[in-house]
Amino acid sequence: MELLAFGDTGWGDELFRATLMTIAVSITAMLIGFSFAAIFTPLKLSKFKFLNLIANIYTTVIRGVPELLVIYLFFFGGSGAIMFVASMFGYKDYIEINAFVTGSFAIGIISGAYSTEVFRGAIQSIDKGQFEAAKVLGFSKFKQFYKIVFPQMLRLAIPNLSNVWQITLKDTSLISVTGLVEIMRQSYIAAGSTRDPLFFYSFAAVLYLLLTFISMKLINKLEVKYGRGY
């Protein structure tokens, strides 16, 4: 237990901060994923075959390629790509992107592919009559989306989004390969310097279980809130 003490003697405070980092990366990645989903869900549902194709390539490639490979692409390719763009504007110095940004972006793109599929499924399962009724009542496209489609989509999407959240949360452990100090990386450091990997990795497992458990409870509350009247 002294291994978990707060302060200089133990790893308690480091692990606590690492847990906060995991939560921060997961939430950032989830939000980045939502913005990707906001772009690609309309493309998926569009009437134009070409736009469908673009969205399908995105979701198929990301969901068919290992997360670790995507992270390596961003880790090794990220600063190169930024430097290439910067060099076009005449900036020649070396640019290093922060591990947090690369990590959240890589996980965010993965999470976005899953979110896109969830939102697409949710919108498609909304009753057709709802769209027709909105049209008959003279709702504008914008109003139709915000007042009718969006609220129903949320209710239908929340159970599946909770799965996406769980996947995202667990995927953040892979960012440890880029050196960002989240739960996994901190456990790795602690295990290395105390020569007690069994304890620290098991403790990391407990922390992840705790995070998934708490988030499940919170999401269940949301589900009840948005499911009112059904």
Place this chain on the structure above:
Amino acid sequence: MDFELMINSFPKLLNAAVVTLKLLSVSLIVGLFIGLLFAILRLNKNIFINKFAYGYSYVFRGTPLLVQIFIIYFGLGQIESLRSSFLWVILKEPYWCAIIAFALNTGAYTSEILRSAFQTIKPGIIEAGKSLGISNKIIFYKVQIPIAIRQSLPAYGNEIILMLKGTSLASTVTLMDLTGVAKYIISTTFKPIEVFIVAGGIYLFMTFIIHNLIKFLEKKYSY
């Protein structure tokens, strides 16, 4: 775009894909047995057995696969009694550690898939068997298991693809699988995009094959 690198790295990556497929197939076979065992335990009426099986699937589904591999590969070697036992022959090999972790992980997901499949079997089918005087054991093996397998095919197909992606974590315990070799080539040539296209292409091809195989089986066993 460095096409020469792409062409040169293709055979290396293809060789590494064989390692990935080996890891995948062995852990899927072991995982299927673990999954079936725990699915049956989940349906047991004894509350302790039931809770134990639930706990297993909860822990393995609630923690990242990376943690599970690290506990088995780095953690178990710390236990003195284990190091002197015959198990050490297996546990000192990263290959077997990865397979144990993958099998236990996919076993947890498979047990959930099979459990829900068992629960969706209509009671009428079992009752029909009983009224024909067939013993419970034979009903289980000849009726419930085949129906459950058919029911769980779509979900199990997803699990195979998730596991295919999961095997990439073997590269974190020094195994040179497809992702491991890809990372090695990237870090020596600093050409991430080219290598990603080739390695990702091989992964996508494997996903495509698995997807179609499952679709074929679904059609074959549909009723």
